[in-house]
Amino acid sequence: MTKIKICINKGTTKFLFILFTLIVIFCSLFLMSPIQSADNSQQQITANATIQINVAISLSGNLSVGIWFINRTNPDDIVLVKGGSNYNASYNFNGTDNPTFSNETLYWITIDSTTNTPIDICTRTNANLTSGSYFIPNRNLTWNVTKTFNNATNPPYPPTVWFNETFGWDLDNLVADNEQSGNFYLRFALDVPSDQQAGSYNNTLYFCGKENSYTCGC
Amino acid sequence: MVMIRMSISFAMESIKYLSPFVLVFFILGIIFINTLVRSESVGTKVIVEKSVSISLSNNLSSGIIFGNIEPNANNNNATGNFNSTDHTQFWVTIDSSTNTPIDICIKDNANLSFGSYNIPNSNFKWNSTTINSQSLPIFNGGPTAHALNTTYDTVNKIASNVYNGTYYLRFTLDVSVTQQAGIYNNTVYFKGVSTDTGC
Numbered sequence: 001m002t003k004i005k006i007c008i009n010k011g012t013t014k015f016l017f018i019l020f021t022l023i024v025i026f027c028s029l030f031l032m033s034p035i036q037s038a039d040n041s042q043q044q045i046t047a048n049a050t051i052q053i054n055v056a057i058s059l060s061g062n063l064s065v066g067i068w069f070i071n072r073t074n075p076d077d078i079v080l081v082k083g084g085s086n087y088n089a090s091y092n093f094n095g096t097d098n099p100t101f102s103n104e105t106l107y108w109i110t111i112d113s114t115t116n117t118p119i120d121i122c123t124r125t126n127a128n129l130t131s132g133s134y135f136i137p138n139r140n141l142t143w144n145v146t147k148t149f150n151n152a153t154n155p156p157y158p159p160t161v162w163f164n165e166t167f168g169w170d171l172d173n174l175v176a177d178n179e180q181s182g183n184f185y186l187r188f189a190l191d192v193p194s195d196q197q198a199g200s201y202n203n204t205l206y207f208c209g210k211e212n213s214y215t216c217g218c
Numbered sequence: 219m220v221m222i223r224m225s226i227s228f229a230m231e232s233i234k235y236l237s238p239f240v241l242v243f244f245i246l247g248i249i250f251i252n253t254l255v256r257s258e259s260v261g262t263k264v265i266v267e268k269s270v271s272i273s274l275s276n277n278l279s280s281g282i283i284f285g286n287i288e289p290n291a292n293n294n295n296a297t298g299n300f301n302s303t304d305h306t307q308f309w310v311t312i313d314s315s316t317n318t319p320i321d322i323c324i325k326d327n328a329n330l331s332f333g334s335y336n337i338p339n340s341n342f343k344w345n346s347t348t349i350n351s352q353s354l355p356i357f358n359g360g361p362t363a364h365a366l367n368t369t370y371d372t373v374n375k376i377a378s379n380v381y382n383g384t385y386y387l388r389f390t391l392d393v394s395v396t397q398q399a400g401i402y403n404n405t406v407y408f409k410g411v412s413t414d415t416g417c
Contacts, residue, residue: 039268040411047406049284053399117399
């Protein structure tokens with residue numbers, strides 16, 4: 001009689017036992033699991049819209065007609081004398097609409113409600129005030145601005161910021177910085193050099209509203 | 219006697235090492251028998267699983283793009299609303315593998331948004347028909363248009379209780395005068411689902 005002794009290492013036996021047990025468990029779970037059905041199908045996409053920038057500013061009625069340093073109702077009434085400083089523009093203090101304050105400026109710029117992004121408003125002149133070959137330098141034409149407040153003391157007078165002939169990233173040019181709404185009130189003044197030639201001096205002022213950035217200009 | 223004792227000893231030794239296998243085969247046997255019994259009990263009953271599959275046109279898959287829009291403008295067309303022959307390039311198709319009546323629904327995840335700014339869902343409208351022409355689907359944002367919603371609802375159904383077909387879509391967007399400038403996005407979902415279940 002032949003006897004065969006089967007010897008299996010104990011560690012191997014335990015490993016096989018665990019393996020088969022796991023297989024049994026997974027098979028049982030599979031057989032007991034409910035039927036999976038694909039009764040729906042969902043897909044997703046993106047929607048995208050780019051709303052364009054709209055910038056609109058408007059000038060007050062008195063600013064629209066210009067900045068005058070003479071009596072407009074009586075232009076022959078000479079009010080500027082050479083060597084004089086801080087001459088008021090005609091409507092610097094003529095407001096009477098404010099029930100609390102008076103002497104408001106009638107010069108202002110409004111950012112219209114249709115403006116849909118923060119903007120800068122900057123200003124410049126085209127040239128010095130000129131009369132023929134004579135001129136009053138831009139630095140003699142000064143301005144100041146405040147937002148919201150308009151009374152006898154705001155914007156501050158006399159103004160301290162003088163004009164340039166270029167837009168650009170220059171605090172001297174900024175009426176508003178990164179604003180999307182509101183009124184910006186202005187006052188203007190003029191210094192007349194002591195040796196200034198008599199005459200009628202003119203130039204052109206520009207106000208530019210543009211999307212806020214590191215430069216300002218239109 | 220000696221032989222008997224040796225045999226018993228061998229058997230005990232074998233059981234000691236093989237008992238895990240016996241246990242495993244015992245369990246497998248029970249499962250096998252159980253399966254047989256179960257199979258016999260269901261007889262010839264066959265359950266065909268439901269299959270629902272929808273697909274989007276290439277232009278729709280690429281997204282609903284409105285491009286650059288000026289504020290204060292209503293019924294802005296999505297760029298795929300009209301191709302060169304005035305047909306929409308947006309459609310949803312029920313695939314032929316679908317074997318049960320389904321509903322097709324649409325929703326989005328939120329208002330179109332840009333940072334903290336929104337274009338409300340009530341401004342984002344769609345229409346669908348089974349005809350693709352210059353006038354259909356209607357694109358004027360009028361009373362037949364549906365505004366998107368963030369949940370699937372009874373209004374935002376592109377199709378209902380259908381097995382097959384292609385459903386053409388047009389999308390419009392209203393933008394108010396005060397809408398903040400920016401790039402607005404959201405996610406739009408299309409779901410085909412067994413009519414029994416519903417969206």
